[in-house]
Amino acid sequence: MKFVIVFVALFALAIAAPAGPEVEVVEQRSDVEPEQYSFSLKTSDGTSKQEEGKLVNVGAEDEHIVARGSFSFVAADGQTYTVNYIADENGFQPQGDHLPVAPVA
Numbered sequence: 001m002k003f004v005i006v007f008v009a010l011f012a013l014a015i016a017a018p019a020g021p022e023v024e025v026v027e028q029r030s031d032v033e034p035e036q037y038s039f040s041l042k043t044s045d046g047t048s049k050q051e052e053g054k055l056v057n058v059g060a061e062d063e064h065i066v067a068r069g070s071f072s073f074v075a076a077d078g079q080t081y082t083v084n085y086i087a088d089e090n091g092f093q094p095q096g097d098h099l100p101v102a103p104v105a
Contacts (some may be wrong), residue, residue, distance in 0.1 A: 021045070045075040064089055 051069030
């Protein structure tokens with residue numbers, strides 16, 4: 001039953017997706033190991049994403065993954081926007097020229 005629900009939801013999404021130019025993956029790389037990973041992806045529409053992550057404090061109670069990466073996309077205004085980020089025990093921390101910066105207290 002779950003399969004049918006997921007299939008119907010995906011089918012509805014595919015039908016509702018706006019028709020537009022086909023976007024193709026032009027470059028893709030990934031390297032996955034037991035305690036670290038990295039990947040990158042570039043598409044024909046100028047979108048790109050790269051990330052690397054590492055398991056820290058292996059075997060400890062506070063074991064977690066630290067990820068660093070960035071993604072870029074071309075917006076409707078024709079400008080390319082890039083977000084660099086770190087995701088760690090302090091949460092997701094994005095930075096980009098177009099993002100607001102919280103005031104320092």
